[in-house]
Amino acid sequence: MIGVVELVVLALGAGVAVAGYAGSVPLPSEPVVPQASVLYYRDGQTELARLGVTSRQDVSLDQVPVPVRQAVLAAEDRSFHDHPGVSWRGLTRAVVRNVADGAAQGASTITQQYVRNAYLTQERTAERKAKEIVLALKIERRYRKDEILERYLNTIYFGRGAYGIGAAAHAYFGVGVDRLSVEQGAVLASVIKDPYHFDPAVDPAGAADRWRWVLTAMSELGWIEAGAVAAARYPEITPEAPGPAALAGPLGQIVDQVERELAALGVSAQSLRTAGLTVVTHIDEQVQTAALDRVAATLKDQPKGLRAALVAVEPATGAVRGYYGGSRGVGYFDDALAPRAPGAAFRPVVLATGLIKGISAGSIWDGRSPRSFRDRGGVPLYNRDNEQCPVCSLDFAMLRSLNTPYYALAEAVGPESVRELAVRIGVPQKYQGRRSLVDEPGAPAPGSTRADIALGRYPVAPADLASVYATFAAEGVHAQRRFVDRVISADGRHWAVPPARRAQVLPPAVAAELTAVLAKVVAVHTPVRERPAAGMFGTVGFGDTVESQEAWMAGYTGDLAAVVWLGQAEPGPLRDRAKRPIRGEGMAAELWRDFLAAALQGRPVAALPGAVGDDQRISYRAGGPDQAAGDRADRQARERRTGGQQDPGRLVERQDEQKPNPEPTGPPSDAPSGATPPKDPSRPTSPATAGPAAVDPAAPVR
Structure with a gap:
């Protein structure tokens, strides 16, 4: 569409019907008065937040230092003093670029930007672009260049409510x-x-690159010396991110997410705060209230450093119904988007990969502890509490959160296969510009995925894990996570908001089988009052101690998937006010359970993904050495306990399912290493720049 827009502009510039059209576009005597925009809950009536002019103070141009004016011209319009309001050369260049590679190359001068912000909307249409051209030419005839620059500098939006x-x-x-x-x-x-x-x-890195680019442009224009660019140091920035008091709390981070989505639709930050838009979000007031209340109750009287994240997604649509990423508000660190090690809460992805490859949840694996594996470079792997399960079905291993059977499963199906599935069902390809779910530089296999993925050592953001579990709940259909439902302009026109992308990424039979396993976990550990639910907890240990440093609970009912994370700003023992370790099956699971109960109170009970027909059943295949080792160990242990008599307490494989393929063998690799800890969230920052929490490779994962 942008190419068509600028072709229309070129036509006008060439003189096609310019006189008649220009006469039909009057130049208002004064700019449009800015209007606040309102964000609503999903009902379209209950106000969630209000965004408008919060800080504005006009200054005369002579108050602005000349080098500062030149910096703005270098960044936005280098030929400002030479063109008549429109740069025809720039428009031509933009059209050529758009036709060549389909990019949305902009070509607006400072005069055009002022016109757009003062008199028009931000819509990407040929009509709006044509009006912008005509009004820019008229503005240039009404005001001197310095007057236009002064008006521009007093109306442009710089972020931070300014x-x-x-x-x-x-x-x-x-x-x-x-x-x-x-x-x-x-x-x-x-x-x-x-x-x-x-x-x-x-985004400190992105901001610094852009800043350096501006200084370089000033040097090329002869406004500063080349040596000054090399010697320049990025100035210290005020850490606060000013905003309305109403946006200083947890709702402010919903506003951040809404703003990001709107930017992708062509709604600028300035338009959002001045154009009087009505934005209806997918946030459900009851669900959001439950999230805020339950998080507040959980954190009350706990150690000051304890932090939480909670994300609730509607499985069928991808709509975000509830969201908590922290308490500080707009512009601050968002724990819901910060990738961290999820521990055993990631393990269902490994089981789903096995199910796809024909390995049943009832297949028997060697669950002894400790065990040695190829990918661990000689570091033995223990189960939680060193629990022994020599003949161990995968569903029982999930229920008991045992490490060794799932590590063997990851090796058998291939760690890269687990990663590929994770990306299909909700984990992004990259975090902070780096490939997700792989070893970082300095680890044993940089850029590659090892079987440690079964331990949940690779970082995942809580919001992305919520999308993964929503896919399980939606019978294998992945829906794009979304905050914005619809956008209405001040004059009642609707912006085009494309529907969320949806795709069947997991066979329904796999989702049903997986749900059956995860429903047992919830039923045993943390049942949700009067509702069928499925899920899995995760606890990441601190070093080689019995302490924990991350606690997770992830799961779903038939109509809502939710993920809870508890942790701290820096790696270290995670304890409650009684100095007890905080674990996934403890405080995190209780928060998850209580949230779902409150969020869904009074609403119909939705069924979990159920059994499938015979034509969709999974065909399971036979087992190998891991099964044989388990059988031998179990037989020896049983003989020691019973003197050769049959042990009535033996765990027996389900009769309708077969055994898995053997786990692969090979030379050991180097021992894994931890990841980079996140930046200090006491400063406002983007979760996109926050690194994952560090994990000791020898630390227990529960």
Whole structure:
């Protein structure tokens, strides 16, 4: 569509019907008065948040230091003083680029940006672009260049709730605009293009790259010396992210997610705060209230450093119904998007991979502890509490959260196969620009996935794990996670919001079999009142101690999938107020259970994915050495206990299922290493820049 828009513009520029069309587009005497936008819960009536002008102070152009003005021109419009309001060369270049590679190449001058922000909407249509061209030409005839630049600098949105360069100077540096240095001016110039993602508190690396690019452009234009660019140091930024008081709490992070989705639809941050939009979200008031209340109750009177994340997704649609990523609000670290080791909560993905490959949940594996495996480089793997299960079905191993059977399963099906499935059902291909679910640099196999994936050592964000479990609940259909339902402009027009992408990524029979296993886990450990539910807990140990450092619970009912994470800003023992270790099957599972009970109270009971027909059943295949080793160990142990008599307490494989393929053998690899801990969340930052929590390879995973 953008190519068509700019072809229309070129036609106008060439003189096609310019006179008649220009006469039909009047130039308003004054800019449109900014209007706040309102975000609503899914009912379209209950207000969730209000976004509007929160900080604005007009300044005269002579108050803005010349190098700061030049930084803005270098970033946004280098030929500002030479064109008549529109850069025909820039438009032509943009059309060529769009036709060549399909990119949405922009070509708006500062005059056009001012017109768009002061008089028009942000819609991507040929009509709006044509009006923008005509009004820009008229503005240039009404005002001098310095007047246009002054108006632009006083109306453009710089992020952090700051409209105009005067407010931005205080928001980012805590100084008046007349005291801005060239380095500080380059920071402000760099954020105009994308006030959220180029905020140094959100993406420090991206912001620094953009800042350096602005300084380099100033050097190329002869406005600063080349040596000054090399010597420049990124200035210190105010850590706070100012915003309305209503957005300073947990709802503020929902606003962050809504803003991201709207940006992808062409709704700029400035338009969201000035255009009087009505944004109806997928957030359900009852579900969100349950999330906030239950998290608050769980964290009350606990150690100050204890943090939580909770994400609830509707399986059938991908709609986010409840969300908690922290308590500090807009612009701050979001724990729901921070990738961390999920422990055994990731294990159902391994079982699902086995089911797809014909290995049944009732197949028997060697669950002795400790065991040695190829991928662990001689480091023995223990079960929790060193529990022994020499003849161990996979469903029983899930119920008891045993490590050794699932590590063997991951080796048998191939760790890369587990990763491929995880990506299909909800884990992104990359975190922080790096491939997900693989060893990081310095680990035994950088860029590759090892069988440690069965232990949940590779980081996953709680929000993404919620999408994974929602896929299980939706009988294998993955739906794109979404916050925004619909957007309505101030004059009643609806923006085009494409439906969430949905795809069958897991056979229904696998989802049903997996659900049957996970339903047993919930029934034994943390049943949800009067509702069938399925799920799995996870606890990541701290070092080689009995302490924990991450606690998870993930699961679903028929109509809501939810994931809970409990942890801290830095790796270390995770304890409650009584100094007891916090575990997945304990506090995290209790929070998950209580949340679901409150979120779904008074609503119809939805069934879990059920049994499938004969035509969809999985055909399981025969077993091998891992099974044989288990049989031998079990027989020897039974003979020692009973003196050769039959042991009535022996765990027996289900009669309708067969045994798995053998686990592969091979030379040991180097021992795994931990990951990089996340940045300090006491500063506002983007979860996209937060690294995963460190995990000791010898630490127990429960």
